[in-house]
Amino acid sequence: MQRITSLFNIQYPVIQAGMIWASGWRLASAVSNAGGLGLIGAGSMYPDVLREHIQKCKQATDKPFGVNVPLLYPDIDQLINIILEEGVQIVFTSAGNPKTWTPVLKAAGIKVVHVVSSAAFALKSEAAGVDAVVAEGFEAGGHNGREETTTLVLIPAVCEQVKIPVIAAGGIGSGKAMAAAFALGASGVQIGSRFVATPEASSHINFKNAVVNAKEGDTMLSLKKLAPVRLIKNNFYQAVREAEDNGADVTALKTLLGRARAKAGMFEGNLEEGELEIGQVSALIHDIKPAAQVLEEIWTEFKATIRQLNNPDS
Template sequence: MQFKTKITELFAIEFPIVQAGMVWVSGWKLASAVSNCGGLGLIGSGSMKPDLLREHIRKCKSATDKPFGVNIPLLRGDADELVNVTIEEGVKIVFSSAGHPKKFAQQLKDNGIKLIHVVPNVKYGLKAQEAGCDAVVGEGVEAGGHNGADQITTFALIPQLVDVLEIPVIAAGGIVDGRGIVAALALGAEGVQIGTRFAATIESSAHENYKRKIVEAGDTDTVLTLKKIGLVRMIKNDFALRAIKAEEECWDEIKLKELLGNKRERAGIFEGDEKEGELEAGQGAGLIKDIPTVKELMERLVSDFHLTLNKLNLTAK
């Protein structure tokens, strides 16, 4: 069942759901499955070298004839190589994050690529618009992974972005079901980006331990940590609790970086280290109770969306 918005028109998709390009989660299997079900799948290049990204793009193309995109963290040292691979492989949608989109905006536009940037506040939303982005993702602090220092919630951020921007706004952070999609659209968003809910699906490339920890999480089981070196929301485990204690003891940035170490995201999300890994997940994890296929999840999201509209005595067009 289709539901048209500016985002469905922009991406030529059936329903305004974008799957977040999460590190160690969003490979070609997840991205193609979401796109095949009428949403927009994203390959998460943040955990890939350029050659691996090229491989995932080609496999995604072989698995779907629907639009899909690539998420590129702009602060990566090899961001220019990831951009070049994306262009060379003919991908026409890029979601950027963690940096200023102006650096690559013209190059992407010259190659017919739609550019969408993730922002945590109005200031950066305006900068993304000025840089020529086609849309923004407004990500509230409920979201898993890296968050904005201002810690603005989705419910407060989205209408403020909508009120000042001329380009479409996609809502992200804490959205895991049809009720959340309706709420986001009611705030003025033209679509939603969903991360943690898609992380706990069969096609997600994440480790089964990580998926299980999402399902087991309750409403208080995620925490914001490492504020001095890059605010991160993760599931509470031994590492997260040590990080909280270190912050309470006022460790400096050098010591916190030593505590974080290298490849902790990979250890938690991809390798399944439940105690010492970084298990990034949003507050919406408390609503996630199973690990379905993407097809099952997409059907549920769309069905619940329309059921919610009906409860509000609205009619989907």
Template sequence: MVNRITELFKIKYPIIQAGMIWNSGWRLASAVSNEGGLGLLGAGSMYPEVLREHILKCQKATDKPFGVNVPMLYPDIDKIIDIIIEEGVKIVFTSAGNPKTYTSKLKENGITVVHVVSSVKFALKAQEAGVDAVVAEGFEAGGHNGREETTTFTLIPMVKEHLEIPLIAAGGIATGRGMLAAMVLGADGVQVGSRFVASDESSAHRAFKEEVVAAKEGDTHLTLKELAPVRMLKNKFFHSVVELYTTNPTKEDLINHLGRARAKKGMFEGDLEEGELEIGQIAGLIHDIKPAAQILKDIVEEFEIAKQEVSRL
């Protein structure tokens, strides 16, 4: 499978494992890369020196390309960028910020840069900033999301219409059929997050993984738009946020209610009641926890079967 994404990253399949906070450590990233996809470390939940440790372990665990996802709304970003450069990482995905901030510095150091966006407007801004590719992420995605509520299969053809650089689809993609559909609409590759949360190598707590597997249609919701919109499972904490909204809260009220380390409490420590359980709508299609390599194999196999089925239409 050769196209603009496989050539850009020097990988076998145009499948990227999303760099999700509290889920994407070196074990997951290296497992995906070893199987022919592109694994990403999630720097958003790592202190700078912790990220360095994960980079070094990932380099020992795979001789294939891997990258780091850097959400720019988190602290210590300058230190994180410096460590990425110092340790020779060759691929960086930036998100939640202005792509102009670090793209030039990264590219001057021989790093391929991809930026995550949720609209045509920001896709074009990323292209103008000089990134090598764009991830267009729809409203279905888990975790922090765009405010526009544009769904993936609406967003991809809209972005494709205006973009010249490679396009990666994200949000609601966990299967080979979803991958094929995204590529038919114009994507050169896909980024998969939620499906890899429910993998053996994900650094998420086992209780959270099991909650993802148990999720059904309608069990997630996007909220806290006044802060940073986030899609999460409907648990006790989520319902407390819903109740707070009935009081017409200020932004400060929401910040105080959210508190600190809420995502860590839920996804990493396994507090299913008071934690923030970030996951995408596609959780309703995730029915088991299995090795990351098998997940990637399943996606590729289903993609090829679906492609043959479509060719007979």
């Protein structure tokens, strides 16, 4: 626990994931102000938009916050330059090779964390010089690992292989789940889906309501030939599934996906034709509440769970 709180200078070892179309400056600053680490999700932002969100986040909090950068985007060099120019101190990278940008970021004194879906990638990230890894299990929303390793298996596998701190992610939306992650060896947790269902998240209210109304089995991992992503079942998901069942190749799937599909679903609220990325834990999310309240409830439940496990007969 202290490895993560000390690394980022935060009160609680809880990181809010940098999710596309949900994690703007309002959510990041709210989580940071509440004692966690808020992340701005750069994946859905043009460079000038990212700069605006960083500057507004600086005004909204005097606590540490970071930026999540998916490395697969074509304008990644512009995003990195803005992060450097704005003096961001913490960067989480994902969906790419950590060797490419980690030395640049570390040279600027930035704490770097990379998201991985296997122990092998965790070792590569450690060799690249990152300060910690997020080990994200198959349950997670957004882009996912092709290995389909669950969090329960992934966390101890990664902890067994690397010496740097491991942050658990995937299916974690409560204090009890956080306690389980710590029991497996994690030093902190990254939580995404639970923070989507907050007023501060920039996603559309239609999408937030869809998350709250989701039931067990309502999400499926899809688009595995492109970049695996967990989606709420809707018309778009059904079209993708039919295409994949019929042997669609990468080109056909890209055509079906088109442009701005995720924006249409998560930011504009088109629940049938949009791409709705969320984790399996959505089935356990039943309300929309402020980010600070979410964090406080998770932390309170985490402490109560640890006490109960230490005193099972009390």
